[in-house]
Amino acid sequence: MNLKHLVLRKTINNLSKINAKPAFSNSKDLSAISAAISPSLYRISSGQSYVYLQNPKNPKPISRFTRYIHFSRENRLSYASVEAKLVSSDSEDEEDGTVNEFLSRFIWIMRGKLTEVYVDCNKVTIDGMVIVIVEKVVEEMEKGGIQQMVGSTGAMPSQEFSEDLWRTVWEVSNMVLEDMEKARKKEKMKQFLQSEDVKEMCRFAGEVGIRGDLLRELRFKWAKEKMEENDFYESLERFRHKKEEKGGNDFDKHAAAAEDTPKVASLPKRKGKFKYKIFGLDLSDPKWAEVADKIHERGEMIWPQEPKPISGKCKLVMEKILSLKKEDDPSQLLAEWIELLQPTRVDWITLLDKLEQQNPDLHIKIAELVLREESFQTSVHDYTKLIDAYAKRTCVEDAERILKKMVESGIMPDGVTATILVHMYSKVGNVDRAKEAFESLRVYGFQPDLKIYNSMIMAYVNAGEPQHAESLLRQMQTKDIKPSEEIYMALLRSYSHGGDVLGVVRITNIMQLSGFEPNTEYFSLLVEAYGRAGDPDQARSNFDSMIKLGHKPDDKCTANMIAAYEKKNLLDKGLDLLVQLEKGGFEPGIATYTVLLDWFSKLQLVDESEQLLGKIAELGEVPPLKVHVSLCDMYARSGFEKKTLQALGVLEARKDELGPHEFERIIDALISGRFVRDAQRIHAIMEMKGFAASDKLKMALMSSQAFSQKTPLQR
Structure with a gap:
């Protein structure tokens, strides 16, 4: 046995067993394999068309090949390293390494196929069978290299092996080369996955919000594209080198001959500069160099370091x-x-x-x-971001301080800054500053959007200036900006609370033209507006229209209707309305009871008022401030000292909630009931709160001091 056989035997002895099922046997196979192994272990039996190699203990012929299942990558690498050391320990050339890996994989697979079938054969016998097969493969490789083994499964069979065995050898060879190519691409792909270009693209994708599986897929896609691009240019480079090696001498000869040959024709000489045009755009102008520089600068800003x-x-x-x-x-x-x-x-x-x-x-x-x-x-963005942070926390002074620093540093506010200021001043109710910021948007050429209009309109509404808010509403219509339902209702609510019927009519007309569908609150505000304007008939008309349209009046709407009747002191109509509603299942709430109690207190109906107070207590809710004002007014005018002082004590405890109208009513009632000292004390609280008394109240206080205080008789 020559040196090649000894090397292959050592390689086989270092490889482990593997499961697979081969299918080849013939008399040719037997003659070739018998020359390398002990003939006493096997015998020849003839079949109809083939001579099978059989195991004496297992006469069943070798079955056909099944699909080979690979072991782990670590095992394959270890086998390849063993084979490389045994076959070519002195050579570190890349081609020799590839051959070593091919032989290692091939031996590993073929030995496993034989071991699976001949389970009773010892290791030496299996090694001998593999040596014969591998020796033939090596001979074929020496003729044309590893790539000679790649081809169709219908390659020309060997004279020593049968067609089945030779086909199997070719299939295993192609399988090994495919696995090697996949491993090569996998290792190459790892390099491109860690390349700087792919990292930069992944970093940009992460900044724009791409995460998880999608980013992973894009990363492999970009790495694959880079690898394909690199392979393309490498193939071009190899092609160029082959051309230079193949035709270099001929090129020199042709070049020398060309010098002696007279020039018959040549390309015309160019005059002037080239002009590059893309869709009619002249790119030869020097301005495009400046454009490229600006694009590069902007790219550095967009792509952060x-x-x-x-x-x-x-x-x-x-x-x-x-x-x-x-x-x-x-x-x-x-x-x-x-x-x-x-x-x-x-x-x-x-x-x-x-x-x-x-x-x-x-x-x-x-x-x-x-x-x-x-x-x-x-930059201006940094100042604006800080101003926005203070604005969200309603820190107006801090936001204005940053704005002042911004201007002092030479950076002027932009439209975004003005928008933030509009929202901030509208939120805190500073209409004048909000208006300044709103007007500055026009200076910057910024068109206000729905949110800015909404903030500005709400600022006017909260400041009690619905006329200015209505002008902005019409401005929105001219710019085809559809106002929200919130804006409509805020304007309607502002006009209604002020009793401005004309303003209510204008807003309702706009709402109807815009396709607004009336709801219960809409009708309640109409009833309130006409009631405050002293027109209970028109208020009742809107109240009845609401019922006809299928809207059930709630407690607030009913209270507004009762207040409209109170304005004209139409107690019979108010009570008739309540009776009709209660027949339909309506149950008065705290708003209706509050209006009735106030009405009864003005009529000095003490018993009826106290009954209503008991019904409010049954509802389990805290009586509103208006109830205590009404009770104090009624008890003071009726001469109930103890109850007057009790109601007055509750009002003094809630003095921060009292407005100028409530102070006027309480003081006037105390003067009427001759509680002069109490009236003077409440007047001092009123002035301390910053409210000025009317001339009529001042005259009443001055006249009351001329008379000695008399304790009213208790009823």
């Missing part, structure tokens, strides 16, 4: 900054952090993002300190 790695002392300082409290001064730690890191803008943004996540209270404080740092490269 990576923050510097933080370690050592700088990391410790950063952790101290993150752990600071709101009242601590971070200036010293920030200065130390700047000296250690020498940060750029991306480093500052990374620090602020961490602060926003871990320490939101300190985030705004440090963000304001960072504005004056030159390395931060402060």
